[in-house]
Amino acid sequence: MRILDWYILKRYLVTFLFTLLILIPIAVAIDVSEKVDKFLAHSDLTAMQIIDQHYKNFIIYYANTFMPLALFIAVILFTSKLSNNTEIVAMTNAKISFTRFLYPYMIGATLVTIFALAMNHFVVPNSSKERKEFEKQYLTRKKYTDHLVQNFSLQLNDSTYIYLKSYNFKSSNGTYFTIENYKGIELVQKLTADNIRWNENDQKFRLTRYKLRKLYKEKDSIFTGVNLDTTFAFTPKDFLFKSALAQEMPSDELSEFIEISRKRGVKNLNAYLVELHKRTSLPISSYILTIIAVALAFKKKRGGIGVNLATGIAVMFVYVFFMKVAEVLGGVAGANSFIYVWIPNIVFGGLALYLYLNARK
Structure with missing residues (x-):
């Protein structure tokens, strides 16, 4: 130069x-x-x-x-x-x-x-x-609705859907939880619970008063119980609507979130x-x-x-x-x-x- x-x-x-x-x-x-x-x-x-x-x-x-x-x-x-x-x-x-x-x-x-x-x-x-x-x-000003999501539904993949009546991020507790598994257009398994609670330490969910129904060609099987500790392919973070939080995610995290959301069938x-x-x-x-x-x-x-x-x-x-x-x-x-x-x-x-x-x- x-x-x-x-x-x-x-x-x-x-x-x-x-x-x-x-x-x-x-x-x-x-x-x-x-x-x-x-x-x-x-x-x-x-x-x-x-x-x-x-x-x-x-x-x-x-x-x-x-x-x-x-x-x-x-x-x-x-x-x-x-x-x-x-x-x-x-x-x-x-x-x-x-x-x-x-x-x-x-x-x-x-x-x-x-x-x-x-x-x-x-x-x-x-x-x-x-x-x-x-x-x-x-x-x-802190609002009650800031940590509450209601009537939430999500497609995890081509065959799995979840639904929540409500979920409180402050108490890590949700109500009326449902997860459904499909084979094509046929329902093969449905798990419901009156309450669902996230345990941060164990990284597990606890279902209370749950019912698991498995559908077969000739009969159905139903299992019920009071408590069930289990893991799913999602965490409470997936219940958040993140468009407002997009500015807070580094590009690698944002790209990963977009890709996961696309696989889960999120339309827009x-x-x-x-x-x-x-x-x-x-x-x-x-x-x-x-x-x-x-x-x-x-x-x-x-x-x-x-x-x-x-x-x-x-x-x-x-x-x-x-x-x-x-x-x-x-x-x-x-x-x-x-x-x-x-x-x-x-x-x-x-x-x-x-x-x-x-x-x-």
Whole structure:
């Protein structure tokens, strides 16, 4: 790399970090003003707990969220400054093409993309889990329904179905449990119990007042009892509706959950698929946003940095709006979640290509 490449790359990364460090304190200040009363309402809550369990994870989450915006604004700011200082004119006179000029930008975008991919797939989900546990314990009102599921049914595989009238996660106790096994369309076994209780230590269920019915061609067999300790191919975690918890699962766990749910016959997994695909599509947008920002700020304009910044923020607003709409549409049953999540990148990738070709002229 030439000295000029190092110069641009350094400005790229420094301005990006500087912009990100401006946005984060603003978000923290707003959050503190909204939640300070709730913090003070808990006398046992220390400042260290708030910082370690909430704001550490808050900063990780919002730094990742603001990353595309910070990157876009940063590239426009320092590229516009290069243009206003006629540094780009000097580069052009030195026969440096627009494509060659983009070289250090693409290196910077690659570094940001790799970092963002690692954050999205592994760091942010674990951080979000800890942050939401803190919020649930100290910042939100606890409702009885938060730990209760009612009228729950699940297809474990092609031949096994379960049903629960209710299950309380706090007491690990459920009522009116049924599990049915089929061979084709014929019922071959049915186990019912008035109560089902999960034992965390033994990793077993205890059925109370149970009845096991086995169906044969010529006769049925029925077994009854008071208590039965047994294991099944599921745990209480499978009773949770996890679309709201998808953000808290690392990508390997989320992919495994999607695969298991698909085998169990869950019809609409788009809410999970949108979250999984978004973790890759958003970091890749670093390349697209960088090209758009450079192309917008490459040429010196009347009005200086202000005009470029206003144009850039407008483009970024449209991109974010388009991305959120695509996520909602991608979560609808029957939609191709992969296509919808990547549509904003495809459309703005086309815009980036147009601006790139125009800037080369």
